[in-house]
Amino acid sequence: MADGPTINTIAERAGVSIASVSRVLNGLPTRQETVRKVMAAADELGYVRNAVARSLKSRRTHQVAFAMADVGNPAYLAMLREIQPVLKAAGYRLVLHSTDAVAADEIDVLHSLGERYVDGLIMSPLRVTEAHLRMLATARAPVVIIGSVPEGTRVDNVRADSRTGVRLAVDHLYALGRRRIAMINGPLDTVPGAARGAAYREALHDLGLPYDESLVQIGDFYRPEGARAVAALLDRVPDVDALMCANDLIALGALDVLRAAGKRVPEDVAVVGMDDTDLAAASWPSLTSVSLGSAERGKAAAELLLERLRGDAGEPRVVTVPPRLAVRASTAGPDYDRRQSGYDGEGGGK
Amino acid sequence: MADGPTINTIAERAGVSIASVSRVLNGLPTRQETVRKVMAAADELGYVRNAVARSLKSRRTHQVAFAMADVGNPAYLAMLREIQPVLKAAGYRLVLHSTDAVAADEIDVLHSLGERYVDGLIMSPLRVTEAHLRMLATARAPVVIIGSVPEGTRVDNVRADSRTGVRLAVDHLYALGRRRIAMINGPLDTVPGAARGAAYREALHDLGLPYDESLVQIGDFYRPEGARAVAALLDRVPDVDALMCANDLIALGALDVLRAAGKRVPEDVAVVGMDDTDLAAASWPSLTSVSLGSAERGKAAAELLLERLRGDAGEPRVVTVPPRLAVRASTAGPDYDRRQSGYDGEGGGK
DNA sequence: TGATCGTCTGTAAACGTTTACGGATTGGGG
DNA sequence: CCCCAATCCGTAAACGTTTACAGACGATCA
Structure with a gap:
């Protein structure tokens, strides 16, 4: 694989200087005849500009x-x-x-x-x-x-x-009549963990609900640990009636555990996720989720x-970016799903 | 933001040539004293090697x-x-x-x-x-x-x-007693589309099942179109008892339609997807899917x-890479799911 | 003491571009 | 026919490295 052609190779073949070649390639004003010769040479040689050399000179890497x-x-x-x-x-x-x-x-x-x-x-x-x-x-x-x-x-x-996001979710759960709303969160020393935790507390406060430590469970942001967290919570507070999960993966873990525990979603426990990922629409029951955009x-x-x-x-x-609550079956119930899950909905492919 | 320091800046400050600087930075044998001076200068200046110049010279971009x-x-x-x-x-x-x-x-x-x-x-x-x-x-x-x-x-x-992959799936469906196995495929002029279509035909043949044109439906590889394709198929062949879908998105579309049509999965219609994406484990019923690795x-x-x-x-x-069949509820039924969906399974997070 | 060797370092060229600058060519006007 | 302006082009430097080569120096040996 012989070394690719450079501006020099072209200059030689076209019988002009490298400066002219460069000018032609960059569309700077040049005599027609020269343009023709350079273009011809470049084509024949299959020339492609070297991006590295270009970047070095221009101080731009694109x-x-x-x-x-x-x-x-x-x-x-x-x-x-x-x-x-x-x-x-x-x-x-x-x-x-x-x-x-x-x-x-x-x-x-x-x-x-x-x-x-x-x-x-x-x-x-x-x-x-x-x-x-x-x-x-x-x-x-x-x-x-x-x-x-x-x-x-x-x-x-x-x-x-995420503050407003959590607020949307908690308000939604409250409006559905839920009063024992637990939060399953990720580590509090992460930016999202801290923000979501604080927002949960604040939202409860504004609704006049007491903040109850035992309703908060910390894990990480992934499904298996989310499931474990929910299991622990369920042991401690069997009559919880809503779960505010700090992301969708945690929420999916929650659905796993609730199903295994024989709890109906959302009749017994309503579940909300966050991030509104593809998984939320795909799960069953489909997951109400706060889109943080x-x-x-x-x-x-x-x-x-x-x-x-x-x-x-x-x-x-x-x-x-303002948040948005995507309401689905995990809070609104199967009726919602029956209304929505027709094969002409859902978006998705491009 | 003054121009960052270069090898020249360092050379000047350390009172050596740029060649020495380069040698030190590349760990080539150099007198201790020189190394010290160069390192000191580099540290003080907060020098970082310019990757572009490096690439130009070394002809490696990393x-x-x-x-x-x-x-x-x-x-x-x-x-x-x-x-x-x-x-x-x-x-x-x-x-x-x-x-x-x-x-x-x-x-x-x-x-x-x-x-x-x-x-x-x-x-x-x-x-x-x-x-x-x-x-x-x-x-x-x-x-x-x-x-x-x-x-x-x-x-x-x-x-x-994918030939073996489709084979695994069709064999699985056959073993479950299904005999009217339809295929929902993507465009036949794509590499996967063609391969999966041919494999389906071949698998049927080897099982002694007839190849029935009306059981094949072509769409694209996305969920909404997958749903439309299944709807069309269902109109044409109401008594189909299994769907082999060319990927998971199509299969999710299929689940949407089957649910809307009041068909039970897998009792009435078993569904298999392909690619075994995250979505397969997240959906409900969870989706049996061929992992193509x-x-x-x-x-x-x-x-x-x-x-x-x-x-x-x-x-x-x-x-x-050999394929693998991940059997889940959409063919094996809810029993399977109840067995598997405990909160200690599933993997997922890192 | 001078030749020889080895170690370390500096000079300069090279990687493939872009571009400032000045020289050559052309054409037009006087 | 000469001069000037305009146009086009080539030379060379620069971007920030790496590296071949040769020079400088000190040490070692005869």
């Missing part, structure tokens, strides 16, 4: 990185799905990092911006540490954070409003970043 | 591209999940392309290898055209194809065995590519 906490989590995938086409349309390639929610990995990604292999970064850290903030302050390329960030941090960021957040983040890349040097911006 | 047909399809995501860590462990970054299964886009990606912004490519085309083959033959970097490729194509490739295929592809990148110039290799 690549953007997206660092997601977890390639397995549908919420991040939803972001990815939106980010990808936006970047592509703007002529950027997407470099994907998976940090497994390990802070050190995230710091690494931030640090590696110094390598200048990307023009910008979109990142969704699960926790934001001191080290994150320090790195952010000195980042060598524009960064957009998806998720909340301490007040005053000078960085573009797109946040979900993952898709919209991804899109917004990509657009913010693109503005920066176009040279916008204004103040850091904060975009907040 | 990036690999993965071109998937559809960022939304869980089967490809499963591949992505496996590919990512393998590459990361080997020190490669992942550039993600979504081709939306458009041949022109795929050709584009192949063509863009000439830009040399990646060291290699993993691609999973839905259809393989003449143009694909031509581009593959002259690709400017190692390529691994996930999916089948015409005999004799000189390219590494990792394939699923997406995850394993992704992993194998990444490993094949890494071998090439390490310089292996041997003959093209073909890896075939």
Whole structure:
């Protein structure tokens, strides 16, 4: 596989200088005759511009990185799905990092911006540490954070409003007559865990319901642990009548356990998930879920970043995406499902 | 944001030549004293190696591209999940392309290898055209194809065995006593569509069942269209007793329609999906599905590519990943589910 | 003491582009 | 016929590295 042709090869064959070749390839004003010769030579040789050399000179890579906490989590995938086409349309390639929610990995990604292999970064850290903030302050390329960030941090960021999201869900459960509403949460030292926990407490308060420690169960954000958490809760509080789960995976775990325990959903226990992933619509009973707008957040983040890349040097911006409650059978009952599950609904494929 | 420090800045500050700096940074034998000075200067300046310049000189980008047909399809995501860590462990970054299964886009990606912004490519085309083959033959970097490729194509490739997969499913349905087994397929001009269709026919033949045109319904590979296809089939053949669906999304659409039509699953109609995505375990009734080993295929592809990148110039290799039937409630019935859905099963989170 | 060897370091070229600058060519006007 | 402006093009430097080569230096040996 002989070394591919370069601008030099073309120059030689066309009998012009490399400067002319470059000019032609970049569409700068050039005599017709020269254009013809260069184009002909380029075609014959099957020339393709070397992106690396180009980037070195132009200081632009036309690549953007997206660092997601977890390639397995549908919420991040939803972001990815939106980010990808936006970047592509703007002529950027997407470099994907998976940090497994390990802070050190995230710091690494931030640090590696110094390598200048990307023009910008979109990142969704699960926790934001001191080290994150320090790195952010000195980042060598524009960064957009998806998720909340301490007040005053000078960085573009797109946040979900999980407080309102939880509120929507709890209000919905309350309206259905539920009064013993438990919360199954992930770790409290994660950004979403903390926010959702606080919002739950607040929502109860505003409804005049007492905050009962024994109704709160902490696990992680995955299905098996979610199931274990619900089992533990059920042991402790057999007469619970609603579960507010901190994400859909936990909620699916909850459905497993409730089914095994012979509880009817939603007659005995209503269940709400969060993130409104594909799984929510697919499960049975289909899962009422709070959409925190993952898709919209991804899109917004990509657009913010693109503005920066176009040279916008204004103040850091904060975009907040409003939540939405997707009501399904796990709270509204099978009637809901019978009404909705016709084969002409559901969206899905492109 | 002053321009970051370069090897020159360091050389100046440390009072040595750029060659020495480079040597130190690359761990080549150097006097202790020099190493110390360079390291000190580098630290103070917060130096980070410029990846672009490095790539230009070394002709290695340490990036690999993965071109998937559809960022939304869980089967490809499963591949992505496996590919990512393998590459990361080997020190490669992942550039993600979504081709939306458009041949022109795929050709584009192949063509863009000439830009040399990646060291290699993993691609999973839905259809393989003449143009694909031509581009593959002259690709400017190692390529691994996930999916089948015409005999004799000189390219590494990792394939699923959908023939055996369909066979497993049809045999399973037959063993359950089903005799009117329909197939809901995607377009026949796609690689998977064609393979699955042929396999279905063959499986029936080997079981001594007649091939009945009216039992075959073609749509696309997504849920709404899958639902429409099943509805059409049901109109035509009301007494069908099993559905072999060409993927899980189609199968979910099938469940929607069957439920709306008042058919019990699996008592009246047994349903099998393909790809064994997360959705299969999450749906209700949980979906029996043929795993074509997406995850394993992704992993194998990444490993094949890494071998090439390490310089292996041997003959093209073909890896075939064996399918597996994941039996769940949509064929085995709720008993199965009651046995399995305990809260300590299911896997899932990492 | 001078030749020889080995170790370490600096100079410079190279990777494949883009682009500032100035020289050559052309054409038109006086 | 000459001059000037406009147009086009080539030379060379630059982007930030890596690395071949050769020079400098000190030490070792005869």
